[in-house]
Amino acid sequence: MASIEEAVAAFSLLRDFFEGAIIVDAQTRITWMDKRYRELLKLAPDFDPIGMPVEDIIPHSLLRRVVETGRPILLDIMNFDDRQFVVCRIPLKDAAGAVEGAIGFVFYDNVDYLAPILDKFEALQKQLTRAQAALTRERQTKYSLSSFIGQSEAIKELKAMVRRFALRDGAALILGETGTGKELLAHAIHQQSDRADGPFVAVNMAAVPEALLEAEFFGVAPGAYTGAEKKARQGKFELAHGGTLFLDEIGDMPLGIQAKFLRVLQEGEIEALGSNTVKKIDVRIIAATSQDLEAKIADKSFRADLYYRVAVLTVHVPPLRERREDMALLCETLLEQTMRAADQRGWVITPEAVALLQDHAWPGNVRELRNVLERAAALAPSEVMDAGVIRRALPPGGRPGLPRQGLANAMADTERQAILDALQATGGQKSAAALRLGVSRSQFYEKLKRHNIGL
Numbered sequence: 070m071a072s073i074e075e076a077v078a079a080f081s082l083l084r085d086f087f088e089g090a091i092i093v094d095a096q097t098r099i100t101w102m103d104k105r106y107r108e109l110l111k112l113a114p115d116f117d118p119i120g121m122p123v124e125d126i127i128p129h130s131l132l133r134r135v136v137e138t139g140r141p142i143l144l145d146i147m148n149f150d151d152r153q154f155v156v157c158r159i160p161l162k163d164a165a166g167a168v169e170g171a172i173g174f175v176f177y178d179n180v181d182y183l184a185p186i187l188d189k190f191e192a193l194q195k196q197l198t199r200a201q202a203a204l205t206r207e208r209q210t211k212y213s214l215s216s217f218i219g220q221s222e223a224i225k226e227l228k229a230m231v232r233r234f235a236l237r238d239g240a241a242l243i244l245g246e247t248g249t250g251k252e253l254l255a256h257a258i259h260q261q262s263d264r265a266d267g268p269f270v271a272v273n274m275a276a277v278p279e280a281l282l283e284a285e286f287f288g289v290a291p292g293a294y295t296g297a298e299k300k301a302r303q304g305k306f307e308l309a310h311g312g313t314l315f316l317d318e319i320g321d322m323p324l325g326i327q328a329k330f331l332r333v334l335q336e337g338e339i340e341a342l343g344s345n346t347v348k349k350i351d352v353r354i355i356a357a358t359s360q361d362l363e364a365k366i367a368d369k370s371f372r373a374d375l376y377y378r379v380a381v382l383t384v385h386v387p388p389l390r391e392r393r394e395d396m397a398l399l400c401e402t403l404l405e406q407t408m409r410a411a412d413q414r415g416w417v418i419t420p421e422a423v424a425l426l427q428d429h430a431w432p433g434n435v436r437e438l439r440n441v442l443e444r445a446a447a448l449a450p451s452e453v454m455d456a457g458v459i460r461r462a463l464p465p466g467g468r469p470g471l472p473r474q475g476l477a478n479a480m481a482d483t484e485r486q487a488i489l490d491a492l493q494a495t496g497g498q499k500s501a502a503a504l505r506l507g508v509s510r511s512q513f514y515e516k517l518k519r520h521n522i523g524l
């Protein structure tokens with residue numbers, strides 16, 4: 070490397086302006102640091118940082134990036150304790166242009182000519198903090214237990230149980246038909262738990278192809294196989310570290326993955342694909358399913374030992390047809406969230422319309438109710454939602470004898486009805502419904518999406 074003196078001399082013009090400087094070599098080990106920088110970092114006078122990796126002394130240093138890319142970062146702001154400093158980082162290259170290291174300068178914040186940029190930075194940071202706080206508040210209300218609507222005895226009991234679950238840290242299993250709000254409850258448990266500040270990461274077992282599940286959960290080491298990315302890919306376990314991993318449709322987890330999954334839960338560590346090192350992970354598992362797991366254990370498609378691991382705390386969410394007394398409250402709340410014309414004050418639903426909704430079987434539960442109300446809102450000539458509007462918004466199977474418009478619509482209606490019937494017959498179990506209809510799971514999911522049922 071060009072001698073340190075040479076490098077510093079090259080920047081001598083800046084000497085009066087900078088308040089500290091550091092040089093690292095091609096391995097980003099510190100080779101020189103001036104006295105003022107040592108004072109700024111509050112290093113003990115007898116402490117010698119020379120030869121140490123730069124991040125050991127300045128954890129957020131970007132000098133490594135400068136060395137790796139060979140490109141300068143001319144203007145940046147770095148925090149030291151509660152103060153901000155302007156920093157400038159430049160690569161040092163030999164005559165042939167190869168990077169030999171990098172030099173970093175620190176400028177104090179009271180330098181007049183830097184004041185405009187620092188003011189702007191501070192204002193932006195305040196805005197960011199405010200936006201983040203608003204987002205957290207929004208998330209908390211969106212997923213708090215109070216956003217789970219219902220006042221029936223069944224729901225009161227359910228909420229009391231969920232509150233208790235939130236206080237404990239064991240794995241939880243949420244059982245219930247499709248659209249009953251299992252994911253909403255998983256969020257609420259996370260939000261009320263000590264892990265609320267940690268991540269909430271969701272994986273839908275039925276939506277990820279089996280071949281990709283392992284990489285999805287455990288991650289991939291860089292260059293693990295031909296065609297693998299150069300950079301490591303984090304798995305969902307790692308992403309959920311310190312928080313909650315939500316496994317939707319756990320009943321659809323393939324047997325091969327079940328064994329690996331169980332091992333991770335037992336050992337508390339993961340090994341990425343193609344890697345030979347293990348990482349400790351701290352994750353709470355919340356699983357949900359609309360399937361009968363005990364029946365799956367009996368037919369050997371679900372491991373009993375995994376079941377006992379995830380079913381430490383179990384809660385059952387009642388289907389909508391078992392809590393019809395909540396219908397009026399649900400309609401009122403869901404309609405508040407339903408789009409309305411700008412000049413309209415709010416939706417009014419008549420008691421006859423609510424009674425009609427109470428009579429429906431609701432195989433798709435609250436999700437289906439939300440869809441029906443949205444359709445009704447689009448059909449309603451005014452803000453009053455009466456029985457007539459609701460009748461037209463309910464799925465066609467409930468309205469025999471209605472004229473159909475063309476073959477395509479008739480076929481779509483029939484398909485939709487067949488799906489709803491299959492869901493009802495299987496108690497909302499999607500895999501079983503798909504089997505009954507003779508379509509694959511992924512085809513079934515695609516159809517649910519197309520018909521606005523489920524997902």
Ligand SMILES: Nc1ncnc2c1ncn2[C@@H]1O[C@H](COP(=O)(O)OP(=O)(O)OP(=O)(O)O)[C@@H](O)[C@H]1O
Nearest residue numbers: 216217218246247248249250251252253435436524
């Ligand atoms: N009790 C409830 N109160 C308010 N909204 C609800 C309630 N139950 C369900 N919903 C709404 O219904 C929709 C489906 O809910 P969610 O995804 O939590 O159901 P799920 O049981 O996880 O469904 P699936 O098994 O199909 O994944 C969401 O829009 C959710 O907000």
